[in-house]
Amino acid sequence: MNENSGWGSIATFLFAMIGLTIGIGNIWRFSYVFYTNGxxxxxxxxxIAIAVMGIPFLILEYGLGFKFKKSFSKLLYDIDPRFEIVAWALVxxxxxxxxxxxxxxxxxxIYLINSFTFGWGNDPSLFFTTNVGGSSNLSGIGSVILPTFIAIIILWALFWLVSNRDVDKGIGRASKVLMPLLFIIMSFILIYSFTLPGFELGLATLLKPNWLALLDVNIWLAAFAQIIFSLSIGQAMVYTYASYLSKESRLIDDVFMVVVANCLYEIFVAIGIFSILGYMSVTSSIPITELISEGTGLIFIVLPEVFAVMGPIGRIIAPLLMLSILFAGFTSSLALFEPLLSSVCDKLNWSRKKGVTVLVIIACVCSLFFSTGISSYLVEIVDTFVNEFGILILIAIQAIIFTRYLDMDEITAVLNENSTIKVGRKWKFVLKYLLPLMLIIMWIIGIYNLIYNVDGFKIGIYLLITLIVIGLSVFFVKVNPKND
Known part of the structure; x- marks a missing residue:
């Protein structure tokens, strides 16, 4: 790993870590998951999911990154050369x-640009299908949605400008600017939402407890899944960021700060969104349950309709919300890119600038394949397969490898050295037994859902991704095998 790579300060590292965890899922996924699961x-x-899964695994990743300071692929190779392929598959x-x-x-x-004039018109659903995300109609696979095509190129170019610099000057500086702005924007949206008539309806709808739901195992699995995706545990991102730490750090304390910031953010966002939905329900006489949607439906269809009925203030809230999504997503994308970049540069002895340039070109070309008339449908298929099939089981495998092949007492000593909060036997028990069990159960359920909802097109996508990941993993294992 490049010895010059590193965070200039602990504050920069924390901003970057918060930027890593706070992403699109906090804005459009959490509120729906919260509402539909009790x-x-x-x-x-x-x-409980935070305590049992989120915090313990984050602490482990912090400790491993801080102690070993090497790429993720090199770490698993050093543990046992047979495990290197697991690392490459994950990154x-x-x-x-x-x-x-x-x-x-x-x-x-695209929506940010159109938010100043409400360029999506009176039918945001039609605007999204025509000019942004397409539909699930496979006949659109041969067409290109030009605005999305152009926007992808622009964003990857901006990404390159930030990421090709040293982590402190690139990712670090971007995070120190974007994260405070993100919290300021969402604070304004939250405070303003409380002034809207009907906000009480939204809050009551969101927060009304369903105690019987706690007897449903799917509710608990949904909570654990939310924590995995929200905190990005076990995806080599946290490990990679922690490996750039060169100064003394209160590792466990830092974990708690990042977790608290992430959780407060997604809870406040959910409260703000439901307050706005309550306002729309009251002013339009549409039941709030009909307005609640997940993901793209909420952000790109329902909320633009809400902004339209809000009057002049909607022209302020709309750009701010779209800008906050862009900020949150951009800092997360920097983190998603880093594990493969670190491993490739380490394996092939590339400079950071060369690695970033090559991988950005590859990523941009691949992203352009998603700009066809089935853009949103293709994203949905790939997202489901990658997370429920690939990443979940690899996180479980990591937990098994680290707790059985590394000296956990040594890792514990590193973590506790400067931290106010300490870990010990309970932490090691959770990582060794409880966490892998929960992940494997979730993986089995995910596989069942994949098989249950499968069709010929999806099978083709699943096989293509599997072959690419396995093929490239084998390639990286075989190339330059003696590199240190």
């Missing part, structure tokens, strides 16, 4: 996430 009662499995899956993540950001970029 409302206020969801806090119980949510907090490649995470790189695929970066590829389609930038496509989603391109949609948001």
């Amino acid at each position: 409302g206020g009662s969801f806090f119980i499995p949510y907090l 490649l899956f995470v790189f695929i996430v970066a590829i389609y993540y930038m496509v989603i950001l391109s949609w948001d970029f």
Whole structure:
């Protein structure tokens, strides 16, 4: 790993880590997951998932990165050369996430430009299908959505400008600017939402507890899944960022700061969004349950309709929300890119600038394949497969490898050295037994859902991704095998 790479200060590292964890999922995924899985009662499995899975694994990744200071692929190779292929498979899956993540950001970029004039017109759904994300109609696979095509190129160019510099001057400086702005924007949206008539309806709808839901195992699995995706645990991003730490750091304390910032952010965003939905329900006489949607439907269809009925203030809220999504997504995309970059540069002895340039070109070309008339449908298919099939099981495998092949007492000593909060036997028990068990259960359920909803087109995409990941993993294992 490049010895010159490193964070200039602990504050810069923390901003980057918060930027890593806070992403698009916090804005459009959490509120829907919270509402559909018991409302206020969801806090119980949510907090337990943080305590059992989120914090323990983040602490492990911080400790491993800080102690070993090497690329993720090199770490697993040094543990046992047989494990190197696991590392490459994981960083490649995470790189695929970066590829389609930038496509989603391109949609948001288009909406940001149109938000000042409400360029989506009276039918945001038609605007999204025609000019942004396309549809699930496979006949559109041969057409290109030009605005999305152009936006992808622009965003990858901006990405290159930030990422090709040393981590402190590139990612670090970007995070120190974008993260405070992100919190300021969302604070304004949250405060303003409380002045809207009907906001109480939105809050009551979101927070109303369903205690019987706690008896449903799927509610608990949803909480654990949310924590995995929200905190980006086990995806080599946290490990890679921590490996750039060169100064003394209160590692465990830092974990808690990042987790608290991430969780407060997504809870406040959910409250703000539901307050706005409550306002729209009251003013339009549409039941709020009909306005609640997930993901792209919420951000690119429902909320633009809300902005239209808000009057002049909607022209302020709309750009701010779209800008906050762009900021959150951009800092997360920087983190998604970093594990493969670090591993490739380490393996091939490339400079950071060369690695960034080559991988950005590859990623940009791949992202452009998502700009066809089935853009959103293709993103949905790839996202489901990569996360529920690839990343989940690889996180479980990591937990098994690290707790059985590394000296956990030595890792514990590194973590506790400067930290106010300490870890010990309970932490090691959770990582060794409880966490892998939960992940494997979730993976089996995910595989069942994939098989249950499969069709010929999806099978083709699944096989293509699998062959690419396996082929490239084998290639990187075989190339320059003696490189140190």
